Structures are given as structure tokens and as C-alpha cells.
Amino acid sequence: xxxxxxxxxxxxxxxxxxxxxxxxxxxxxxxxxxxxxxxxxxxxxxxxxxxxxxxxxxxxxxxxxxxxxxxxxxxxxxxxxxxxxxxxxxxxxxxxxxxxxxxxxxxxxxxxxxxxxxxxxxxxxxxxxxxxxxxxxxxxxxxxxxxxxxxxxxxxxxxxxxxxxxxxxxxxxxxxxxxxxxxxxxxxx
Numbered sequence: 001x002x003x004x005x006x007x008x009x010x011x012x013x014x015x016x017x018x019x020x021x022x023x024x025x026x027x028x029x030x031x032x033x034x035x036x037x038x039x040x041x042x043x044x045x046x047x048x049x050x051x052x053x054x055x056x057x058x059x060x061x062x063x064x065x066x067x068x069x070x071x072x073x074x075x076x077x078x079x080x081x082x083x084x085x086x087x088x089x090x091x092x093x094x095x096x097x098x099x100x101x102x103x104x105x106x107x108x109x110x111x112x113x114x115x116x117x118x119x120x121x122x123x124x125x126x127x128x129x130x131x132x133x134x135x136x137x138x139x140x141x142x143x144x145x146x147x148x149x150x151x152x153x154x155x156x157x158x159x160x161x162x163x164x165x166x167x168x169x170x171x172x173x174x175x176x177x178x179x180x181x182x183x184x185x186x187x188x189x
Contacts, residue, residue, distance in 0.1 A: 016075035018170030019056060020083075023076075027052045031177050037144045038134055046084070047134045050109055051152065053080060054116045056172060059159040068168040081106055120156065123149060151178040 027048035033040040038048055053076060060076075063069040084105050112133050119126030127149045131140055134148060154175035162173055 014075075015168060015170035016072055016079055019072070019167070019172055020076055020079045022170075022172050023052045023056060024049060024083075026174050029177050032148075035144075036148055036178060037138065037140050038148075039136065039138050042087070043136060044134075044138075046105070047112075047136070049080070050112050051116070051130075051134060052155075052174070053077075054113055055152065055155045055159055055174070056167070057113065058117065058120070058156065059162065060164075060167060062160070063164040063167075066164055066168075069164055072168055080109070116152075120153075123153065126152060147178045151175060 028045065032038045032048055033044065038044045057073050057076065060069045060073040112129070115129040115133065116126065119129045127145050130148050130152065131145050134140075135145070158173055158175040162171070166172075
């Protein structure tokens, strides 16, 4: 047996990996960074990934009695942790510090899940959670936050229409990407 086989990760073609790839692809859409003002940085990209992952996990939570959905939700969360770990290492974080950083990011992710979940019942709270998490210290114009909030609500409705069996097979649909925030609104303030 070669050493390469010993350290090789498992196949990356399961439903969790298919879903995760689609979540990452959606989170990386240029409109979020170019038009809606999300910081194009490690933090900004992580926030968009966390937001989209939350949406899928929230949909899977609606099927919490389905063991396949529970397993898939856990696999997606594990995939996020592995991805963050790999990205930190690629960025040059030392082995000793990676565990602490990943743990801190995972705790922050859990906080985001709670904030977004609470915000789903109240669009004002959702907008605050988006402003605080997605935009961080960046000044976001009200139309950008509103467009992002509307997009999250639209994604939730779109995902609700996706059958649990389709999700379990790795198929997901998000709402159409948000249109740019209206320039005349942001320019007039």
C-alpha cells in the first residue's frame, strides 16, 4: 500500500459533498461582493458560506424526523469544519494554532445559526443579524442589507419547495441571485 492511499480522504462525490459544492458556488457569486457590498475577504466569503449553509441546514431541520436529513446536516457541518481547517492551513496558519482557530470559527458559526434562525420570524432581526455578521465592520448601505434580507427570505421559500428526498441526494435550489441594490437609493442617502 502506498503512503498516498493511507492519507487520502474518502470519495468526494457523496450527497453532502455535492450539496456543499453547490452551497460554496452560490456563496461565491460575484453579485454579493460587487453589488451588495459583502467584503471580498476570507471573513466575507466565510460569512456568505455560513449564510447559505444555514439556509440548507434550516431546510434539513424541517425534516428532523428523517434520519437521512439529520445525517446529511451533520455531514455538511463536518464538511464546513474540514474546509475551514484546510483553508487556514493553506493560508499559512501553523498546526498548533489551527485547532483553536477552527474551534473559534465553529463557535461563531453556531452563534450565526441561532441569530439567523431567530431572524426568520422577524425580518428586522434578520436584517440586524445580516448587517452584523455578513457586513461586520464594513459600512453597508440600507438597500444592500435590504436586498440581502429579501434574498435570504426568498431562498428559504425556494428551499421549502425542494423535496427532502432531493436534498438527501445532493440536489438543492436557491432563489435567483439578488439584483443589485438600487443605486439611486444608496446614492440619495
